[in-house]
Amino acid sequence: MPKSYRIAAIPGDGIGIEVVAAGVEVLTALAERAGFGIAFDHFDWGSDYYKRHGVMMPADGLARIKDHDAIFFGAVGAPDVPDHLTLWGLRLAICQPFDQYANVRPTRVLPGITSPLRGVAGPELDWVIVRENSEGEYAGVGGRVHRGLPEEVATDVSMMTRAGVARIMRFAFRLAQSRPRKFLTVVTKSNAQRHAMVMWDEIAAEVAAEFPDVAWDKMLVDAMTVRMTLKPESLDTIVATNLHADILSDLAAALAGSIGIAPTANINPEGHYPSMFEPIHGSAFDITGKGIANPVGTFWSATMMLDHLGETEAAARLMRAIERVTADPALHTPDLGGTARTRDVTEAVIQAVRGDN
Ligand code: ATP
Numbered sequence: 448m449p450k451s452y453r454i455a456a457i458p459g460d461g462i463g464i465e466v467v468a469a470g471v472e473v474l475t476a477l478a479e480r481a482g483f484g485i486a487f488d489h490f491d492w493g494s495d496y497y498k499r500h501g502v503m504m505p506a507d508g509l510a511r512i513k514d515h516d517a518i519f520f521g522a523v524g525a526p527d528v529p530d531h532l533t534l535w536g537l538r539l540a541i542c543q544p545f546d547q548y549a550n551v552r553p554t555r556v557l558p559g560i561t562s563p564l565r566g567v568a569g570p571e572l573d574w575v576i577v578r579e580n581s582e583g584e585y586a587g588v589g590g591r592v593h594r595g596l597p598e599e600v601a602t603d604v605s606m607m608t609r610a611g612v613a614r615i616m617r618f619a620f621r622l623a624q625s626r627p628r629k630f631l632t633v634v635t636k637s638n639a640q641r642h643a644m645v646m647w648d649e650i651a652a653e654v655a656a657e658f659p660d661v662a663w664d665k666m667l668v669d670a671m672t673v674r675m676t677l678k679p680e681s682l683d684t685i686v687a688t689n690l691h692a693d694i695l696s697d698l699a700a701a702l703a704g705s706i707g708i709a710p711t712a713n714i715n716p717e718g719h720y721p722s723m724f725e726p727i728h729g730s731a732f733d734i735t736g737k738g739i740a741n742p743v744g745t746f747w748s749a750t751m752m753l754d755h756l757g758e759t760e761a762a763a764r765l766m767r768a769i770e771r772v773t774a775d776p777a778l779h780t781p782d783l784g785g786t787a788r789t790r791d792v793t794e795a796v797i798q799a800v801r802g803d804n
């Protein structure tokens with residue numbers, strides 16, 4: 448009996464809708480070629496849903512997707528809906544209850560893509576950033592008093608727990624261990640933040656002792672931006688807090704050539720809940736409806752989804768197809784300096800998937 452997967456597709460807003468449609472087409476062709484089943488249930492949650500219903504997703508939304516094998520997400524956000532509503536109302540409303548505490552962002556310069564870094568042709572830059580995705584600076588702890596008055600006070604508290612830090616460190620060390628270089632950089636800011644970040648460092652050292660075969664070092668987040676731009680070859684696997692990794696991974700995506708290429712996975716490592724896969728870019732209303740969104744970040748995130756499902760061969764096949772297509776400048780979308788359209792790239796990837804033996 449060939450395996451069969453049931454995927455919850457949540458395209459969201461803007462170009463999210465365009466790139467998820469492209470991803471569904473590619474995954475359907477790939478499944479046919481590779482001999483497994485894949486079925487998509489579409490959920491039209493997001494900003495338009497919000498305008499009609501006053502919420503980003505229905506009250507029973509989580510129950511409707513909790514038994515799917517994975518979630519394939521586009522992007523969320525619209526110019527006329529406040530950002531914190533779209534973020535907390537959908538992305539975090541899924542990530543948090545499904546305990547997707549490990550956010551994984553591979554970063555590589557794909558064939559045919561030019562990094563803005565001088566001297567970087569490709570192999571020098573090959574990272575995986577692990578972002579703590581459940582607490583820290585984005586724990587939502589804090590408040591405002593005396594709103595609008597001169598004496599107003601507002602706080603955002605970075606809340607870290609020993610259990611939360613230990614599990615992300617373990618995840619990161621394990622991931623580093625699975626990669627050829629077996630090397631992890633722990634990003635910190637314990638020189639200025641004297642409580643939670645110091646605990647973060649201590650737990651890193653404790654967990655490191657469980658992985659004697661993994662080499663590791665520690666880096667202040669400010670110095671890390673310099674190292675990423677000037678010594679990219681000195682990095683491999685990276686772990687950072689919610690906020691730090693948020694910022695560093697945008698830098699990483701830019702260094703790899705375009706925000707349109709970068710993928711991400713929100714993983715619940717224990718498999719109690721479905722994990723969620725998406726491109727890192729946003730809804731990009733400036734190019735919505737023009738048919739020029741780069742779908743490569745979505746395709747790459749589909750390879751991560753396949754790996755997660757255990758379809759490693761199909762994942763590798765799709766990655767080869769993506770790299771064949773990026774290698775051809777005629778198939779570059781405008782964000783990469785080309786004139787290709789989403790449709791051209793999608794059809795080329797499907798053809799490469801079908802043709803690859
Ligand atoms: P968010 O608020 O979630 O960050 P955004 O609409 O600001 O969303 P970003 O992802 O931050 O969008 O992207 C910034 C700009 O980069 C976009 O406005 C768009 O011009 C470009 N861009 C982003 N993703 C893509 C893509 N897949 N293909 C082409 N261009 C893209």
Ligand code: MG
Pocket residue numbers: 729
């Ligand atoms: Mg943006």
